[in-house]
Amino acid sequence: MARKQRDVVSVEWVKLELLRTAYATRGGLLSRRDPRIVLGWYLVFAVVPWLTHNITTLAVLFGLTAVAVLVSRVGPLILGLFVIGLVLESTYLLLLAWLFDGDITTVLSLVTLTLKLGTISLASMAAFVSLDPEKLSDALISLRAPALLSFGVSYGYRMLPILMTEFHTIVNGFRLRSAPLERRGILGWRAVVRLSTTLVQAFYPMMLNTAKRTRTTVEALETRGFTFAGESPLGRDLRLAYLRVGAADVVLLAVTLVLVAAAFVTGAQVPLFAQAR
Amino acid sequence: MPAVIEVRDLTFRYPGAEVDSLVGVDLTIERGDFVAVVGGNGSGKTTLCKTFNGLIPHFWSGEMLGSVHVGGTDTHESSVAALSHQVGYVYQDFGNQLVRPTVRDDVAFGPINFGLTDHAERTEQAMAQLGIEHLASTFVWQLSGGQEHLTALAGVLAMRPEVIVVDEPVAELDPVRAEETYRMLARVNAEQGTTVVVIEHHAEFIARYARSVVLMAQGAPRWHLPVREALSRTEELAEHGIPAPQVVQAVRALAPAAPVPLTVEEAVTALAGDAVVTSSGVSTSGAARAEPTTTARRGPVVGRLEGVTHGYRDVHGHLSTVLDDLSLTLHEGERIAVVGSNGAGKSTLLRLLTGLDVPRVGEVEVEGISTRSTSAARLADHVCYLYQHPEQMFLQDSVRQDIAMFPQQRRRPGTAELVEEILDRLRLREVADRDGRTLSGGQQRRATLGIALAMTPALLLLDEPTSSLDVGTRRDVTSMLAALAERIRCVAVATHDMHLVAEWATRVVVLHGGRVLADTTPAELFDDPDLMAAVNLVPPQVSVLGRALGIHPPPLSVEELTARVAGPVTAGVR
Numbered sequence: 001m002a003r004k005q006r007d008v009v010s011v012e013w014v015k016l017e018l019l020r021t022a023y024a025t026r027g028g029l030l031s032r033r034d035p036r037i038v039l040g041w042y043l044v045f046a047v048v049p050w051l052t053h054n055i056t057t058l059a060v061l062f063g064l065t066a067v068a069v070l071v072s073r074v075g076p077l078i079l080g081l082f083v084i085g086l087v088l089e090s091t092y093l094l095l096l097a098w099l100f101d102g103d104i105t106t107v108l109s110l111v112t113l114t115l116k117l118g119t120i121s122l123a124s125m126a127a128f129v130s131l132d133p134e135k136l137s138d139a140l141i142s143l144r145a146p147a148l149l150s151f152g153v154s155y156g157y158r159m160l161p162i163l164m165t166e167f168h169t170i171v172n173g174f175r176l177r178s179a180p181l182e183r184r185g186i187l188g189w190r191a192v193v194r195l196s197t198t199l200v201q202a203f204y205p206m207m208l209n210t211a212k213r214t215r216t217t218v219e220a221l222e223t224r225g226f227t228f229a230g231e232s233p234l235g236r237d238l239r240l241a242y243l244r245v246g247a248a249d250v251v252l253l254a255v256t257l258v259l260v261a262a263a264f265v266t267g268a269q270v271p272l273f274a275q276a277r
Numbered sequence: 278m279p280a281v282i283e284v285r286d287l288t289f290r291y292p293g294a295e296v297d298s299l300v301g302v303d304l305t306i307e308r309g310d311f312v313a314v315v316g317g318n319g320s321g322k323t324t325l326c327k328t329f330n331g332l333i334p335h336f337w338s339g340e341m342l343g344s345v346h347v348g349g350t351d352t353h354e355s356s357v358a359a360l361s362h363q364v365g366y367v368y369q370d371f372g373n374q375l376v377r378p379t380v381r382d383d384v385a386f387g388p389i390n391f392g393l394t395d396h397a398e399r400t401e402q403a404m405a406q407l408g409i410e411h412l413a414s415t416f417v418w419q420l421s422g423g424q425e426h427l428t429a430l431a432g433v434l435a436m437r438p439e440v441i442v443v444d445e446p447v448a449e450l451d452p453v454r455a456e457e458t459y460r461m462l463a464r465v466n467a468e469q470g471t472t473v474v475v476i477e478h479h480a481e482f483i484a485r486y487a488r489s490v491v492l493m494a495q496g497a498p499r500w501h502l503p504v505r506e507a508l509s510r511t512e513e514l515a516e517h518g519i520p521a522p523q524v525v526q527a528v529r530a531l532a533p534a535a536p537v538p539l540t541v542e543e544a545v546t547a548l549a550g551d552a553v554v555t556s557s558g559v560s561t562s563g564a565a566r567a568e569p570t571t572t573a574r575r576g577p578v579v580g581r582l583e584g585v586t587h588g589y590r591d592v593h594g595h596l597s598t599v600l601d602d603l604s605l606t607l608h609e610g611e612r613i614a615v616v617g618s619n620g621a622g623k624s625t626l627l628r629l630l631t632g633l634d635v636p637r638v639g640e641v642e643v644e645g646i647s648t649r650s651t652s653a654a655r656l657a658d659h660v661c662y663l664y665q666h667p668e669q670m671f672l673q674d675s676v677r678q679d680i681a682m683f684p685q686q687r688r689r690p691g692t693a694e695l696v697e698e699i700l701d702r703l704r705l706r707e708v709a710d711r712d713g714r715t716l717s718g719g720q721q722r723r724a725t726l727g728i729a730l731a732m733t734p735a736l737l738l739l740d741e742p743t744s745s746l747d748v749g750t751r752r753d754v755t756s757m758l759a760a761l762a763e764r765i766r767c768v769a770v771a772t773h774d775m776h777l778v779a780e781w782a783t784r785v786v787v788l789h790g791g792r793v794l795a796d797t798t799p800a801e802l803f804d805d806p807d808l809m810a811a812v813n814l815v816p817p818q819v820s821v822l823g824r825a826l827g828i829h830p831p832p833l834s835v836e837e838l839t840a841r842v843a844g845p846v847t848a849g850v851r
Contacts, residue, residue, distance in 0.1 A: 004635060227357075
């Protein structure tokens, strides 16, 4: 088969998709809001599903977060992985329930759990695809998270693309310098084993190379006042001066709360499979 | 002028070290000076500069005797935080100095941490000063090396320090970008009176920008002299691994009585009076040089690109065209230098030849095998690619294992003997059992060359093999490359290093806008200033000097220049 350059479902595409997600390059509704409000919005959807077993309520919540995912412009990779995960998990739970003689009750309680987890996953996707590293770390500082955590978040984001490129380069090095496989084996099991061992082996040179780099980073942090900022409140106030909760932010939270309340009201009015409880 | 840095009787030893890194240093740096600190590896240059901003002794708590005063403050009684208002430091691996996601955020990092209320103004000013305002919201991982360096420098400038220390700017930058950094430093130095201290190996930059030179040897300054006087001590500098600029060597050889030139113009003035070009030397030498590239003499084809178009998608989804309908044939016995400005597609061209990527349009062949028809792993039997950063080639625990990896995995006979022979040939025996990452820059390059030799490819591709090497080590790598000829059918190098092009290449491929702008010889390339300017390249000084003296095609080495110029004696006869 002749080799071709592909723009989707290639390693390069996965790298770009991860970056687009991490750096919120696609924009979207939530990315224009104050990051603290976005975190608050996320918390609402992370907590509320656990407060009910009403399938109608959960379905409405699921629908709400699904809409949020669409308006937040979550990329195809993350969304695709989520859908695959959801479908696989449901299938396997149904199979198990059937194997172990479950009835409709079992299925319904499984559906409840899946809806809860799905809602939370969708909300996290919508929230974190909308927060670029600066906003996220500033929101954490503003919410009095430890300085090291907020810095770690922003530094982690900064290193992410470098680590991905480095890892890809080293994996390529292994590909070129190991012997090519003579036979791929049944279902390509040899290729899978080769890929897995390469991924593990490539990790070690990458970590060593990274460790070597961070020596300079640690010194530079010292000279650029990172330690000083940890002890003095001046920098914190300056850094956060741009964060402002505007009218649109309040509207977002209000609308969210109204919709969540509406979900509970609908659940009480039209309880689906309530007999299952 | 008053002193901004005063070092008195300073001795320092790193924790756990066996010897002192600095021994009885006495040094005064005047306010507003532009100082170059030179010296061989391990002479204590970097250690000395780290005492200026208090990293020594506050961060590196070794044994320190003596004192360092910066702007009148004793660094021993101050702190790194307080001193960073006075001294800014740009590291040799400046990329790791950038810690925030975007350029503006990174430049503002220092001022904000120190709670300076005018941080926004400082940030904008520092970026404007270096001409990087347009990059303000760019993510730092999208920057090129030169842009990274300017961002690191802007982060330092935003603190408005009295002293800026820059550690080996040329090491990781191509000469044009390094020139840019130097121009910016000179501007800051002139406009704001900021004292600049650079650690530098390249005498050409020292000659053109520095006002005084400190020579470090065995942990102490040997001397601190004005730049002209310092550069006249050519032998002493060469002893410490800093060969004199080519113009100095040329004038020394042709007009020993003339003052030491700092620029090409000065050298022209010095030589124009009494040197005369021998007319015979010009025509014959020019003809002899041009001959090997004529198509009639070319060997069999080793690699071929036919109508190749390739590009990448960026994070915003735009498809850039890096190579645009490019065709090129690589022949046996050629030493090809692929040159062009950053982003011209040099690395892409090499990557396509390895088969790691296949082009969007067109065909790439190595030894008659199309890269579309086989995997990169199989193609590795024919072609080898050495990355710009050697540490990315070290996949095993020791240099020996790394060299043996390829032939061992492919069960080639005679692997053990081959590895031992390569270790001897590349002088790697004493470091054979160490991890490649722990070696010096020059040893790392030799080790990667060893990996390539063990692969016995027909086509060897190298990406910037001489970047971040000091001048001596660069020579070493150049001569090793020359020695590869007997084992490898064709070698292609992507490079910015015009000295490497001059000394090693037989054919130069100039890339521009995704196409081959010129396919020529080094001498013809350096004889075409418009072409050089179009692709952002700086010819070696000796070629510029030769052209200015009317030699066409220009000489590629100082020896060639002196051979082709009749000295003062001939001039007298005339």
